Amino acid sequence: MADVKPRVKVPGSAAAGEAFTIKTLISHPMESGLRKDGDGNPIPRKIINRFTCDFNGSNVIDMAIDPAVSANPYIEFDAMIDAAGEFTFTWYDDDGSVYSDSKAIDLA
């Protein structure tokens, strides 16, 4: 999907062991499968069903997502680092597409 865009906010640096907030947003209609179109036909379900965030290969959060999450899912959580490195964010779509983004971070 060309119009699915992830946006991630990670601080440029953080002190080791100190929690900091990461905000993520991905533009996605999150079609719940419960809506009907103009003719009364159900619009098929198509949602982001999983979101993961890893830091240097180690997991921060792994979230299974259901249709009750709003369109353009906003997910905010706290992370903690012990070294400089890179965060990888991955969103998994029902249709098999995988969207990802990454952000480098330094040790403060």
Next chain:
Amino acid sequence: MTYTRRETLVLGAGGLALLAASPALAVTADEAVAAFTGGAEMGEGGLEISAPEIAENGNVVPIEVSAPGAEEILVLAPGNPAPPVCRAKFGPNAGSQRLSTRIRLAKTQDVLAVARMPDGSFVQATRTVKVTIGGCGG
């Protein structure tokens, strides 16, 4: 007993209609909780849900769940046609066991969260959210 062709048709049509009429059975909140806890008793405390008292728009209700030290948090909207909302597992690089997101609420209900703690125990919390405009496209 032999059926006439007419009777067979009617029986067949009736059967098909029954099948077509039953919607995809959504997981109920109880089933989702049972699957998560394995039927274990749930305690209280150590898990907080923040949500507005009144949601102006049921399509976008901001919520936050926080359970310090938890391994995994399950969030359900029992009043929705499909109650499961999300299930978040916290890894070694999590800074806290807190999650904020925006959810759809079909109508006024008690949002339910269940957290699994490292010792295998479970805690639950609920939060009543009044919804004026439902958010499930119904």
